[in-house]
Amino acid sequence: MIKVLVVDDDFMVAKVHSGYVARVPGFEVVAAAHTGAEAIRAVDELRPDLVLLDIYLPDIDGLSVLRELRAHPTADPDVIMITAARDLDAVRGALRGGALHYLIKPFSFEALRDQLEGFRALHSKLSELPGDAPAAQQDIDRLFGARVRRTALPKGLTTETSEVVERVLREATEAGGDLSASECAEASALSRVSARKYLEHFTDTGRAEVRLRYGGTGRPERRYRWIG
Template sequence: MIRVLVVDDDFMVAKIHSGYVSRVAGFEVAGVAHTGADAVRAVEDLRPDLVLLDIYLPDVDGLSVLRQLRASSGADPDVIVITAARDLDTVRGAIRGGALHYLIKPFSYEALRDRLEDFRALHRKLSELPGDSPAAQQDVDQLFGSRHRRAAPPPKGLASETAEIVERILRQATAAGGDLSAAECADATELSRVSARKYLEHFVDSGRAEVRLRYGGTGRPERRYRWNS
């Protein structure tokens, strides 16, 4: 489980965001803080993997909290900024402080879910790299690319509406810790197996999904698909 600290001065908003986090498979709320000082203490005490950090706090601003976390010799969690602040100075400060994402309030559950799934994909890729050997350039490109990947439109012959349905089914399977074959995707979407595979391969080609081979007793290996972010 990826443990998340929710930091927001508004008790009701913090409760809503905590509910959003709890709905995403693989994530749990480690704690909630309503001031900058409480946030710093909670990071030291709870050691969360990720902090959802508001900017407008009653004692210090969120960017000051971010700088304190980065300067700390102890826990150093990743941070997603969640705020109503839209000024470029704040956005620049969040980027320079190493925030992974910047979400402007109010935002939907789906918007936060997508950022959390981006983080989970990055977390998983890092954990899969061997810790005792140097990272290859392609590994580094994948890690940084997962933070900035954009959705590519489906090629000619594939419908955007159908692509969204296949994406949702694939996301759900991945969030549950599994993967999908083209046949399973076809059953879930009521497409033909050939059509389902075309959409799945489109997601692989655009870098938003990955495919792995599952070898059985006889015949060709089965292609299994997972959503990347």
Template sequence: MIRVLVVDDDFMVAKVHSGYVSRVEGFEVVGTAHTGADAVVAVDELRPDLVLLDIYLPDLDGLSVLRQLRGRPSADPDVIVITAARDLDTVRGAIHGGALHYLIKPFSYEALRERLESFRSVHRALADLPSDAPTAQQDVDRLFGTRTRGVTPPKGLSPETSRIVEDILRARSAGGGDVSAAECAEATELSRVSARKYLEHFVETGRAEVHLRYGGTGRPERRYHWL
């Protein structure tokens, strides 16, 4: 079983999310925490494999908790951020902190199940590899491939970077917004040209749409929205 710690300042929300987790095969909730400090202590005591981490906590913000978890040798669980925060700075902080996924509240059970099943695939694949043998390139490719969703990007586009761009686009679109290639480039530290290639790939595969925003002068700006 994959052991999960649920961190949310709202007791009822934590209960709902715990119920979602319990419905997914192979997962069990080993504890809940409602403050950042309690979350850090719970990770040390319970040693979960995965933390569902809220950003808005009463003492420490979730990104501070994420940084603390990454710096602790005693326990280093994977993290899925679950939050109402939609700003790019928070999304960028979660990505740089090593979060696997970023879910905007409110979300459906199916949305969380998809992320959990993606994590379960990686968890099982890692367990199947011998710890005392060199890892072959095909094993690495398989592991990283399980962390991506949807259609595999074409040659020249990285599956991992595709996942990061997708998470940013999803986060902005969840609140009815959109993102330009320049904004995506700033959030991901890609070049504007590279960011646009990933965004156009999502449009071509039917997962995003693009519309033009006309300003006073110059060429119209292409704005992308996740479908």
């Protein structure tokens, strides 16, 4: 099992993300931390393989935690940032700190599952290499290739329909607005379920962003904007 530490200042968000992880075979959440200090201590004590790390923490920010983990003499887990921070300085800091990926909240279960499965493939490839022999170039190419973000259409989605949904979403964004899955479905002559699959794919691959609109009752509505 791949051990995961979830770090988020919001207890409910940490619980949701832990639930996401638990749904992916081969992964287990060993703890949830809600401050930077708790995260560093948990890494030292539990030695997780992977840390899902928020940036906005009440004591020290997640990028400082990332740098601290990289300087740790013994425990050095891989890290995926999970955060609402969108500024380029934060993204650069994550890249320079060696984060495997950067997921902007709120994200779907499918988006996190995709990254976990990619990490599992990378973890498996590393374990297959002989520890006492030099790595061949093809082995290195396979390892770094496993880190490339997947942007191809998932199974069941088509290029033609993707272009229709993209056009509808672009037009709404250029007009200064955003769209729900239901509104996109009506404009593109699709079912709501189908429209949402394409919208979530655009969000997962960084071409659209989603925000939550809270109403009086029920679950918040997801609103999408094209960002290219």
